[in-house]
Amino acid sequence: MMLKFSILVACLLVASLYREVQSDDSSESSEESTIPANVTMKIENSLDSSWPSAEYVVSVPVGTSVYEMMVAAKEQFDDFTFEATYFRQYGGHFIDSINDLAGSSADQTFWRFENGYGVAFDRGVDLILVHANDDVIVFSFASWA
Numbered sequence: 001m002m003l004k005f006s007i008l009v010a011c012l013l014v015a016s017l018y019r020e021v022q023s024d025d026s027s028e029s030s031e032e033s034t035i036p037a038n039v040t041m042k043i044e045n046s047l048d049s050s051w052p053s054a055e056y057v058v059s060v061p062v063g064t065s066v067y068e069m070m071v072a073a074k075e076q077f078d079d080f081t082f083e084a085t086y087f088r089q090y091g092g093h094f095i096d097s098i099n100d101l102a103g104s105s106a107d108q109t110f111w112r113f114e115n116g117y118g119v120a121f122d123r124g125v126d127l128i129l130v131h132a133n134d135d136v137i138v139f140s141f142a143s144w145a
């Protein structure tokens, strides 16, 4: 009888210890998802050096898409604006214009979406997530001709 009771107490102890470890884990992961990132977004015009380039440091949680970061930038900076068109087949947006300068099929110009090393991303703004405080995102007005 005593042995059965001791086994029961031991089981209850193990179960409560397990629950504590689980709840510690979940609080850690919810903290992780709200770690802030300060991302530098550079706006440049590779076709016209007299066009006013701009740089914004945008604060968003790590893991935010670049599209959501741009929406946040619109709220955080009075002088930043953009327009985009949603394409269902790519699950994301094509950036049509930034700071009132729009790409044009007639002129064969567009906003090229690059990393901080001048390399064009292989997907659109909804599918690239920001990671760390030193992340740099560049939009460079360019020609595809």
Ligand code: B12
Residues within 6 Å of the ligand: 086, 087, 090, 092, 093, 094, 095, 096, 105, 109, 110, 111, 112, 113, 114, 120, 121, 122, 123, 124, 125, 127, 144
């Ligand atoms: C032509 C083309 C372009 C042209 C479109 C201009 C034009 N008027 O023709 C230009 C050079 C502007 C372009 C730009 C980009 N493109 Co592009 N493009 C293509 C390509 C080769 C053909 C599209 C096409 O004409 N389809 C035929 C027409 C009838 O169909 P449509 O759906 O109406 O086409 C439109 C859309 O495709 C849209 N579009 C073009 N590129 C992109 C990219 C994204 C993310 C979205 C949402 C829409 C979009 O523009 C087309 C004309 O209106 C495709 C690859 C392919 N073979 O499909 C890549 C493709 C769609 N592009 C791609 C990419 C990555 C980009 C860029 C993000 C590259 C960059 N890092 O800058 C940029 C967009 C940046 C921004 N401003 O948001 C990827 C998208 C991958 C993804 N899942 O996100 C593709 C699939 C190529 C690839 N495999 O890498 N592109």
